[in-house]
Amino acid sequence: QGLHRPLHGPCLVINPIGSIxxxxxxxxxxxHLTRFVLKNPLAMPPLRFCMGARVRCSxxxxxxxxxxxxxxxxxxxxxxxxxxxxxxxxLDDDTLIFxxxxxxxxxxxxxxxxxxxxxxxxxxxxxxxxxxxxVVERYQRRHSALFETDELPRFLDPNLHAVLEAGGDVSSLxxxxxxxxxxxxxxxxxxxxxxxEECEHFEAWCAAEGIALHRPNTMNNHGAIIDDFGMDRMMDxxxxxxxxxxxxxxxxxxxxxxxxxxxxxxxxxxxxxxGKDLDLSFHVDSSDATLNVCLGKDFEGGELFFRGVRCxxxxxxxxxDAEAVTYTHRPGVAILHRGLHRHGAHRITSGERHNxxxxxxxxxxxxxxxxHARLKECQPWCWxxxxxxxx
Numbered sequence: 001q002g003l004h005r006p007l008h009g010p011c012l013v014i015n016p017i018g019s020i021x022x023x024x025x026x027x028x029x030x031x032h033l034t035r036f037v038l039k040n041p042l043a044m045p046p047l048r049f050c051m052g053a054r055v056r057c058s059x060x061x062x063x064x065x066x067x068x069x070x071x072x073x074x075x076x077x078x079x080x081x082x083x084x085x086x087x088x089x090x091l092d093d094d095t096l097i098f099x100x101x102x103x104x105x106x107x108x109x110x111x112x113x114x115x116x117x118x119x120x121x122x123x124x125x126x127x128x129x130x131x132x133x134x135v136v137e138r139y140q141r142r143h144s145a146l147f148e149t150d151e152l153p154r155f156l157d158p159n160l161h162a163v164l165e166a167g168g169d170v171s172s173l174x175x176x177x178x179x180x181x182x183x184x185x186x187x188x189x190x191x192x193x194x195x196x197e198e199c200e201h202f203e204a205w206c207a208a209e210g211i212a213l214h215r216p217n218t219m220n221n222h223g224a225i226i227d228d229f230g231m232d233r234m235m236d237x238x239x240x241x242x243x244x245x246x247x248x249x250x251x252x253x254x255x256x257x258x259x260x261x262x263x264x265x266x267x268x269x270x271x272x273x274x275g276k277d278l279d280l281s282f283h284v285d286s287s288d289a290t291l292n293v294c295l296g297k298d299f300e301g302g303e304l305f306f307r308g309v310r311c312x313x314x315x316x317x318x319x320x321d322a323e324a325v326t327y328t329h330r331p332g333v334a335i336l337h338r339g340l341h342r343h344g345a346h347r348i349t350s351g352e353r354h355n356x357x358x359x360x361x362x363x364x365x366x367x368x369x370x371x372h373a374r375l376k377e378c379q380p381w382c383w384x385x386x387x388x389x390x391x
Contacts, residue, residue, distance in 0.1 A: 047072060047086050047102050054110040057089055057097060066110060067091040074098050135211065136230045142201040143194045147230055149237040155191035156242070157332065160184065164241060171249045178325040180309060180341055182250055186242070186334035192295040195226075196354055199269050202229045216268035216357070217286075222277050223270040226356075235267035239291075239360050246336055247289045247360070254381040255338050255368035256288045256360075266359040269295070272302055272345070273352035280345035282307070284315065287339030287359030288367045294329035299351035303328050304335070307342040311368075311382035315342070323383065329353065338381070340368055 049055060049069050056064040071088035085098040087107060099107045108116060145151040153161050163170055174184040202224060206213040216223045227235060239262055247253075248260035256262065266287070272278060279302075292304075308323030319342075326346075327335055337343070339359065361369055368381060378385050 049087065049102075049107070049109070055087075055089060056108045056110050056113040057091070057099065058106050059091070059097070064108070064113065065091050065093075067097075070096070131212075131214070132228050135228055138209070139202065139205060139229050141198070141230070143198050146191075146194055146198055147234060149233055152234065152237050152241065155187050157185040157187060160186060160242070164245065169249070170245050174246070174336075177327055177335065178306070179322070180250075181306060181325060181327065181335060181337050182246070183327070183330075183333055183335045184246065185332060186291075186293050187332055189332060192331055195269070195356065196295055196297075198229075199224050199226065199354075216270055219280060219283060220268075220270045220277060222272075223268060223354075225266075225268045227265075227267050231267065232265075235265055235358060239265045239358060243289065243291050243336070243358065243360050246291075250336060252289050252338060255340070256362035257367050261362065262288070262360045263363050264361050266361075268357050269354060270357060271352065271354050272299070272348045274348070274350065279347040282342060282344040284310075284342055285339040285359055286369065288362045288369050289336065289360045290339050290341075291334050291336055291356075291358040291360065293334040293356040293358075294331050295354040295356055296331040297352055297354065299329075299348055299353040301347055301349035302353045303346045305344055305346060306337070309338050309341045309381065309383045311340070311379040311384070313378045314382055314384040315340075317384060329355070338368065340381075 051069055051072060053069045054066070055069060056066055059065040067089040069087050070090045072086065074085045074088040075083070085100050086102040087099040089097050089099065089107070091097065104116075141147060145154070153165075156164075160170070160173055162168075163173060170184075171182075174182040177183055203213060205211075214225050214228055215221060216225055244260055244262060247256060247262075253260045270277070270280075272280075304327040306323070306325040306327065307319040310317060361367060368379070
């Protein structure tokens with residue numbers, strides 16, 4: 001649930017399982033392959049899969065791609081003596097990859113893939129739910145108002161609250177930073193201060209109680225998942241009362257689904273300071289829409305940079321000049337963007353910066369997150385779609 005998808009550069013494919021050897025049709029590949037396969041694979045240890053086996057390969061933090069094993073005990077010319085990869089796999093899109101280990105976390109039998117993945121997902125969800133239940137029952141809150149949804153109006157920017165109450169045009173409050181990027185005064189100074197104090201209190205409580213503190217995602221080493229200590233109802237209220245109308249006005253129905261109604265959220269706080277996390281690598285979020293609220297404190301640097309919205313097919317394409325945008329944080333102000341709007345954060349140069357991040361997700365069958373995990377072809381919301389670009 002807390003996964004970023006890191007992007008390793010403008011022209012590389014996200015591919016933790018191994019390197020890309022060739023893209024496109026594989027005509028003549030058998031002759032080329034003879035330079036790289038061991039002469040006597042029978043002398044190697046037994047493997048789980050044979051030539052021609054249908055498998056699923058881990059090709060991203062949350063992605064598994066279907067393919068066929070085309071070589072056993074694969075080698076590349078430049079590898080040192082003795083180094084081998086148990087499998088070379090031709091994915092269904094004709095990409096060739098290799099598996100560095102014969103491991104169930106990298107390569108799985110296609111026939112049992114869905115069952116295993118479902119069992120693992122359910123086990124992870126049960127473990128997460130048990131952890132959260134235990135924490136919520138034992139945790140002594142510092143600021144009880146943060147946990148009461150009736151207090152949300154108190155914490156919203158007065159102008160935003162007035163427009164929402166009147167059913168007015170929320171776009172009158174925002175500043176369009178660039179295409180697909182909207183900043184709006186969101187919360188009060190009081191909310192920023194109380195939330196930071198609550199998170200500091202929670203971290204200290206976890207340390208005193210010997211409870212593991214779950215970090216926000218795979219890329220941030222500091223901060224906390226604020227849903228874990230009971231703020232999920234308040235964050236759900238913030239999503240439905242504020243983010244939904246903002247996303248609708250911004251035209252994000254193309255990535256959320258008709259009506260711009262969200263199904264779920266993941267809320268967390270990230271922290272940057274000297275000696276801790278300083279920046280954030282180029283990535284996309286595991287969300288359909290993201291609300292990023294700066295909580296302060298005093299800091300310099302740490303600007304966000306954006307590089308255009310991309311579907312799965314074009315996630316690694318370059319950035320056009322008009323898509324290169326830099327945004328400077330202001331305490332209490334939120335920036336709203338599509339989750340698949342590629343971005344990162346520059347290094348902080350002094351002080352400390354804290355941000356509340358709210359990942360909002362629509363129905364999987366209609367949202368960009370569902371399409372991103374399921375479909376390979378370019379989607380209408382991708383900024384490469386009108387160009388007719390293909391892989």
